[in-house]
Amino acid sequence: MDDLRTVMEAYGEPAAPTRREMAEARARMFEEPARSRRRFGFGWRAKAGIGLVAVGTATAVAVVALEPGSPAPRETTESVDLGRLAVLAAAEKAERQPTGKYWHTDTVSGQAYVVRAKTGTYAIYGAQDESFNWVGAKRGMGEAYYGRDLPAHPQTARDAALWREAGSPSRIRVWSGDHYATYTTKATAWRSDGPNVGVDPKGGGTFVDGKSVADLRKLPTDPDALAAMFLGWTTVGDDPGRRAGADSREAGVRRLLAASKIMRISAVLRAPIPPKARSGLMRALAAQPGVHPIGRVADPLDRRGVALAGDERNVTVTGEYGASKADQGTYRSRQVIVFDERTGALLSRQEMLTVPGGPYAEMKPGFIIEYQANRSAGWTDAKPKPPVELPF
Amino acid sequence: MTGEPLTADPPLRGAQGRVDDSAVLRSSLDEPERFGEIFDAYFAEIHGYAARRLGPDAASDVAAQTFLEAFRGRARYDASRAAVRTWLFGIATNVIGKHRRAEVRGLRARARLEVVERAGGHADRVDDRVSAQGLRGRLAGAIAALSDGDRDVLLLVALADLNHQEVAAALDIPYGTVGSRLNRARRKVRAALGGTNPMRDLEDDHG
Structure with a gap:
């Protein structure tokens, strides 16, 4: 007798939370006043980033406010039209993908670190890992999650030259917010055993928001309907009352929401969404307040695509949590989503530097601070296997 | 596995x-x-x-x-x-x-609900009958009677599908403790399930 299964079945399947419940819980999570944050032991990051979530508090305004006299993050009408056209064209070109038995995604993520070597300052990508996931089209076909650490490496050719000048270290010690961390230039093997990874032979059949393949095939293609479905919660905090003002608080709310929407859409697009709905989602994102087309950019896997970006924000790093003088100061950055120009496929979501300063004072605008890139995604009939070769 | x-x-x-x-x-x-x-x-x-x-x-x-x-x-x-x-x-x-008191109160209320035999249920396995009935009767009573720690372990395994190692990490308790709590809880649940036989229910006490 399987008493555990009996207990599970006796407890039954509860009703799913309503969209309203989710919107309220999300708002409560992100909008909790910042007064208690020190008590919860946040490091310097509280200074750099957490204030952003406390929209509506004085602290948040100080962090996200556009500097007086700084140009508003708005492009000319001409560039809006050109950029938007490019993005929408990319969406239009999304071709119908064949379906199959297994959907897989292969995602590479990493974080930039600045190395202050005596021979010259250079940037690396560290804390890089790759996650490979496959899900059977139907429940019971299984699902699996694999992960491996990827080698740290210099970001650009110039960074590579400076890394070589520093003696090509294979272990690179970098300042990571409130402590030193060491990243190596070696990859680990794929693992499917341990926290966050594993194989579930009985899983499968559900994708984004628990939707089945059939649910995804039935998705609307209209951008407004898709926005209501996938970005519905973002209307919390985006009400007309708040939108009416043009003050810095409103700008902060708009920026935060736009960045959240970019992240949400990049997560949704990793699911097997049919091309027309995919195109609709891109249009929906492009039409959101605070989201702008920015033309062509490269992603960390050296692929060029067309991009949408959220409003810029200021981030100030102080010495409060041990950052050296060299790391202190203010920089500006924005959240960017990059699409393949030819197919409309999602390439990457990345935080990019717009105005150098603080830890990134010696970096150029366009420098990638943090990223999550799609290495591949698609249907196969054979059970997918994580790739042996490294992405870089 | x-x-x-x-x-x-x-x-x-x-x-x-x-x-x-x-x-x-x-x-x-x-x-x-x-x-x-x-x-x-x-x-x-x-x-x-x-x-x-x-x-x-x-x-x-x-x-x-x-x-x-x-x-x-x-x-x-x-x-x-x-x-x-x-x-x-x-x-x-x-x-x-x-919210422990509310949880136990709810389970006790469910324990008082009658377990109604499903039509033709006599030939079914006991656990099939119980699943069809939902959380009530002796099963609810047994879960209500578990210690808080035992109930947490049982339900993390049964409802959240965590394995021993994950339960240990989630509750910050030793691995071995997970096993002993789970064994104890399952023993009591099995005893209760054994008692859901409606014929026996008539004779047994309903505690």
Whole structure:
């Protein structure tokens, strides 16, 4: 007798939370006043980033406010039209993908670190890992999650030259917010055993928001309907009352929401969404307040695509949590989503530097601070296997 | 399942988290809004766990509180110890712990509900009958009578589909304690299920 299964079945399947419940819980999570944050032991990051979530508090305004006299993050009408056209064209070109038995995604993520070597300052990508996931089209076909650490490496050719000048270290010690961390230039093997990874032979059949393949095939293609479905919660905090003002608080709310929407859409697009709905989602994102087309950019896997970006924000790093003088100061950055120009496929979501300063004072605008890139995604009939070769 | 302790049953459903969760969580330290991905991935599941233990009204509040605490405490998440999903179930279980009296009261009320025999049920396996009946009668009574710690372990295994190691990490208790609590809880549940035979129910006491 399987008493555990009996207990599970006796407890039954509860009703799913309503969209309203989710919107309220999300708002409560992100909008909790910042007064208690020190008590919860946040490091310097509280200074750099957490204030952003406390929209509506004085602290948040100080962090996200556009500097007086700084140009508003708005492009000319001409560039809006050109950029938007490019993005929408990319969406239009999304071709119908064949379906199959297994959907897989292969995602590479990493974080930039600045190395202050005596021979010259250079940037690396560290804390890089790759996650490979496959899900059977139907429940019971299984699902699996694999992960491996990827080698740290210099970001650009110039960074590579400076890394070589520093003696090509294979272990690179970098300042990571409130402590030193060491990243190596070696990859680990794929693992499917341990926290966050594993194989579930009985899983499968559900994708984004628990939707089945059939649910995804039935998705609307209209951008407004898709926005209501996938970005519905973002209307919390985006009400007309708040939108009416043009003050810095409103700008902060708009920026935060736009960045959240970019992240949400990049997560949704990793699911097997049919091309027309995919195109609709891109249009929906492009039409959101605070989201702008920015033309062509490269992603960390050296692929060029067309991009949408959220409003810029200021981030100030102080010495409060041990950052050296060299790391202190203010920089500006924005959240960017990059699409393949030819197919409309999602390439990457990345935080990019717009105005150098603080830890990134010696970096150029366009420098990638943090990223999550799609290495591949698609249907196969054979059970997918994580790739042996490294992405870089 | 390789590597599963012999005392553990194989997972009923996929208990694994997503491998990129810890990367998302890490980057949410600098980019708080990235925590929204964790929220999107697990809110419904945590809400469901709370709804089953405490009912739909409390579930909303428990799930919201769980994510608020997770978000605030995300700097302390240790990826080498537990998957993000496991960590969230640990937080949720602690939040549910603040509603213990309501949970036990609800279970006792359910224990008083009659277990009605399904038509033609005499030939079915006992557990089939119980699942058809839902949480009531002796099963609810047995779960109500468990110690808080034993109930948490049982329900994390049965409802959240965590394995021994994950329960240990979620509740921050030794691995061996998980096994002993689970064995004790299952013994009592089995005894109660054995007693759901309606013929025997007439003779046995309903405690």
